[in-house]
Amino acid sequence: MTVHLGGGGDEHDEALLWDEVFLPGRRVALWPFAMAPGAQRDGSVRWFRAALAARGEFSVQAWGVGEDGEDGGEGDLTGVDVVAVPGGNTFDLAREIRQRGLWQPLRTFLDGGGLVHGGSPGAVLLGADIAIAEGLDPNHAGVTDTHGFDRVAGAVLRPHHEPSLTAELRHWSRRHGRVVIGLPERSGLVSDGTRARAVGPEPLHLVTPDGAERELPAGTTWRLTDG
Template sequence: MSVLYLSGGGDKEQTREIDRVFAGELDGGKPLLYLPIAMDPTQISYGDCYQWVHSVFAPFGITDITMWGDLRGKSLKDLKEFSGVYIGGGNTFNLMHSVLQEGFHTLLTTFKEEGGLIYGGSAGAIVMGSDISTCEHMDENAVLLKGRRGLSYLDDYSIWCHYDGEQDPLIQRFINTYRKPVIALSEETGLRVENGRIKVLGTQPAFVFDSTMNKEAFEPGGDFLLAVNLPDYDLKCFRNDQ
């Protein structure tokens, strides 16, 4: 059974609790795979990215980390050598372009469906949603990516990262344009998703918006299920006590 982790971004102190829970689920007999490909290596070297990810997970005993800076020629067999996949932040368009160009989205989806553990931070979380247009207010589409479709690992929900309440008008514009419900995550918020159940991690609530901009907060430690009522994409949130 697959497990997904998503975080809203931020530094390693802000995501510490999310990272700790993720690290606790990794199979210690296999390395962790790190994908820094959302980053522009001309601005931040992949070597620096590797040092950063090592500093994130070393406190939790995860030091065997392999980094792929190029997805060309990778296979499902290669992917299965790892205990989990950590997809880092950066530019969402760059990340989606690389994933699609090399056909890696197919491998990653099969890995997930066969029980793989995947963590996406910031851009890595956004691509797991149904539409990556949630990044347009902060990311430049220098790669001229034409489509906006994400991996749709959370049904029809799109992911909004680095969230704060002042961005609600931007979320409303996105919903009015694309008719997609949104899960908004601050830089101290994460999700653990398993078998349709979502648990909020971190220190700040997750916010869920439906197609009419109804907004509901889910506090850290809370569990809920999400369902979409097609075709209107009305939000239904099912808490543990329902």
């Protein structure tokens, strides 16, 4: 299992991360569920397809597309190399994955060694708790179960990080007793669930509940259980 977590920038901001996960020839299941069905979701799919096309030949199957968000030919994840979860609203994303009955299939895919790319809400979802996104996204979906997939050893991810938000990270970490990792838009993190690596180009910012803080420049590798 490897997750590739982006800070919420575009394909150019996250180019170093995309270089690792989106290798030509890979079969990609695109889950644009963080965007509302219809024009917004279709626009997300068009952007993603164009961004990948600039990198080579890929097989991309978009799930939940069309005017009502019900078509798209989705099925199981057999034969899929990468599940890609692009931007939008974190709480809408969590609700729709549960409503579609995809929570366990994605967990099984991860447990079986599958690759997942999470950009912004996708990155939050792969952490331990999506409540960290309350400062980013309105919870119009009414999500009350904020558990994430917990693929970063109990840490939570805060995309779109910038220095002015560091106090927010400190407060959240102390209040909830979790490590918080701030991901700037021009950054990425790769995790196998035990160890993590900062991809760059911008450094990550890690805060622990006891108030310790670390800047993690590109290339830094650390054991997640060590904070």
